[in-house]
Amino acid sequence: MKTFAIAVLVFGILPFAGNVQAAGGGDYPHSPGVNMQDRASLQRGAALFVDNCMGCHSLEYKRYGRVGEDLGIPEDLVLEHLNFTTEEIGSRMEIGFPEDDAQDFFGVAPPDLTNVTRWESPDYVYSFLLGFYEDESRPFGYNNEVFDNVGMPHVMERMERELDEEEFRQAMFDITNFLYYVGDPVKLERERMGAYVLFFLALLFIPAYLLKKEYWKDVH
Numbered sequence: 001m002k003t004f005a006i007a008v009l010v011f012g013i014l015p016f017a018g019n020v021q022a023a024g025g026g027d028y029p030h031s032p033g034v035n036m037q038d039r040a041s042l043q044r045g046a047a048l049f050v051d052n053c054m055g056c057h058s059l060e061y062k063r064y065g066r067v068g069e070d071l072g073i074p075e076d077l078v079l080e081h082l083n084f085t086t087e088e089i090g091s092r093m094e095i096g097f098p099e100d101d102a103q104d105f106f107g108v109a110p111p112d113l114t115n116v117t118r119w120e121s122p123d124y125v126y127s128f129l130l131g132f133y134e135d136e137s138r139p140f141g142y143n144n145e146v147f148d149n150v151g152m153p154h155v156m157e158r159m160e161r162e163l164d165e166e167e168f169r170q171a172m173f174d175i176t177n178f179l180y181y182v183g184d185p186v187k188l189e190r191e192r193m194g195a196y197v198l199f200f201l202a203l204l205f206i207p208a209y210l211l212k213k214e215y216w217k218d219v220h
């Protein structure tokens with residue numbers, strides 16, 4: 001019985017521990033500690049991403065309507081503030097920048113970022129955004145701590161100058177947090193399911209225990 005109780009505990013807690021670990025990964029200077037429950041951060045991140053990144057990067061596996069639903073942003077606000085390219089709430093978050101031109105400008109086309117926190121990690125994205133430093137030998141005057149000879153210009157240069165360090169970090173955190181959500185939107189759902197499963201296991205424990213007592217009471 002004891003073993004069973006321990007097993008329930010261990011397997012019940014493991015998925016949660018796994019979650020925390022999955023959010024890390026790699027060896028990067030900054031760790032954002034992403035948090036999908038922080039809705040305000042995700043909403044700010046969405047707005048920052050659309051304003052600063054979507055000139056070059058798409059999120060083509062993501063639809064505006066879904067983002068609005070998940071983050072609790074009403075449809076009219078999504079259309080007004082997030083969706084500048086089309087009028088359709090159901091359309092994908094694509095961009096109009098032709099890939100060939102992008103290739104000419106930057107030497108490499110900016111990748112779609114829907115899954116960037118998966119093929120890399122939130123730590124990588126956060127460190128990348130905080131990692132631009134001046135380097136006169138580069139075409140745009142900047143290089144990056146975690147992406148040597150990066151083709152992306154330091155598009156947050158002005159933001160970094162105008163905000164104090166804490167505010168800038170918060171903004172980069174919000175973008176990272178948003179991209180983390182974009183890469184794994186079902187995670188919110190999964191975490192809720194995990195709690196139900198635990199509850200169910202705990203309930204199951206009671207009849208299982210009583211039944212065991214009943215069966216074994218005459219065995220000596």
Ligand code: HEC
Nearest residue numbers: 052053055056106108109110111125128150151152155175
């Ligand atoms: C002016 C165009 C432009 C803008 C605006 C821009 N990027 Fe980029 N980005 C690029 C290019 C080009 C690359 C590819 C760099 C390379 O491969 O050398 C890139 C690469 C990246 C990468 C690395 C992907 C990888 O595979 O390692 C991340 C992460 C990224 N951008 C995030 C952002 C975020 C977040 C923003 C908004 C704050 C942003 N970018 C704004 C052009 C841009």
